[in-house]
Amino acid sequence: MFKKAVEAKSQQRLSGADRKKLKRSIKDKFPRASDSDLDALLPPKAEVTVAKFQNRVLVYVVEGGFPVFFDVDGRGSDIFPTVFALWMVPELLPAFMLKGGEVSRYVIGGADLMFPGISVPPEGLPSFAAGETWAVKVPGNPAPIAVGSTTMSSAEALKAGLRGKALRITHYYRDFLWESVEGRYVPNAGFLEDVVYEDPSLFPPAHDSAPNEVSCETSIDHQNNTKGGEAEESLDVNELQTDSGPALTTPKDGENDTANEITTGVADLELPDTGSANDTTDQLSASDVDSLLDKCLLQALHTTVKDKDLPLPGSTLWSNHVLPCRPSGMTLDIKKSSYKKLSKWLQAKASSGLVSVKEDKYKKEFMLLSVNRNHADYKSFKPEKRPVEKSDQSSAHSANETSSSKTLEVAEIYKPSVHVNSIFSSVGADIGKLYTASEASDIVFKYVEKENLVKPTDKSIVVLDAILCDALFKGAIKKGTAYPSQIHKKDIGSTFVSRMQPHHVVTRGNESVVRKGAVKTIQILTERRQGNKKVTKLSGMETYLIDAEALSSELQKKFACSTTIAELPGKKGHEVLVQGGVIDDLARHLIEHYGVPKRFIEVYDKTKR
Known part of the structure; x- marks a missing residue:
């Protein structure tokens, strides 16, 4: 629906009667929506603008906010919520759960959802009819990534052996409707540029849990559980512009946790604010905040921003590198600085010669192109020796240095x-x-x-x-x-x-291996045997230069249980079988001790009902 850029032919405000008609249509179409949900999506006192596109699609935009609904044929009979609406009210639609975050690459790449990519619960798929509106979610992330219509009923799907197309996608995160919004944002840190994973803030850090009480947390790096992220800009003038009005603010704590998660927006979007009981930023002057910004940037350039990762989007630089470098117990709000906006701050740093940046005209975002490591400010700055949190986007190139002496690096490369x-x-x-x-x-x-x-x-x-x-x-x-x-x-x-021909290179310490094809994932599966007895299987560790026998011996001591090794039938490699349901602890151990990036670990728990 929005795979290609389409300009709006016209836009106009809805009359009171049309507004009531729209609200009735939405209530009838989405019976899950409560009155409070409808008020959150279409605030009673806010104006609603409808933009008419050349392909007959109507897009409804809240004044000073985001597009919340779109009408496919312009007749009012085929209305869908946007991802922005679903992030405000995540349970507005029933949702298909993907088998894993990696499957999201296809959905947000523009493909329809196929049944083999859906995680079927033990009790089976819920009942649905053809033509129903459903959302798509990633395991461990409450925010939907796409919306579409079912192509067949559940009965027909079972008859077809759960093969074929499940959902015809009409709108998804990162399509042109999402891209066209000036103040576009993401609901949490699990939303990356080309893939969506679990929300890291929903998983407690490893040191907060006892060894036997840890949940499966496949992330070595965490955001700072930041909240907020209000989008105050109006939409693009040439596409979905609305009349100027008050900023759309996210619901207060308790009203909508999803909408309050970390926002990694683009150039001029208000950036995440992480409040705490010890917050002292309110007492700082604009010049003090400017100084704090510069120190955090220099700390990030010294510690986490590597030349091989460049170019880097400004929003990624902010959320994944600058924010984690702020002092403990303090927020970092760029709106309290003299720059007010991320784009202006980056341009100022470029003018000083510290970095070079360039605006991506298509994405409307400044990109960090290079770092001048000979700059006087860079050379005179002494980085603090403290653990710095980074996001998953850099986890593919780093391991937890505190728990493994041999750093793992995984890189995707290509041959002509x-x-x-x-x-x-x-x-x-x-x-x-x-x-x-x-x-x-x-x-x-x-x-x-x-x-x-x-x-x-x-x-x-x-x-x-x-x-x-x-x-x-x-x-x-x-x-x-x-x-x-x-x-x-x-x-x-x-x-x-x-x-080109895909290859990948895996490096651990001084050992490096180049292999053909895409990177294969590690598979961890827990299932029941002999009643309530659980076993956990692990395979694919050889890809990451992990010896199966050494790992088996290590796990036997770590979990105080028996382990065995078997060759995989018809495949190269081994499978380590661990007695007990240690799926959560095992995933964390691979991440923290061996530095395996979380996106390369697939976890399947067949014991959950």
């Missing part, structure tokens, strides 16, 4: 294929070398610059010559379909990388 060899050869690049996604994207943009393929009348469009067109689309276009003549700059990098 026959499709793209001509591009590499044209710019003098080695076709036998392995490249990161960023390096590969640089190659194709070097070719674009060399051949002067940027469209003169629209700098965001690349005109395809024969060589580039073949590299990107030859063999991928159906017979009888015309090849495209141009491509948007935002798509060229990912399309080019998708035409």
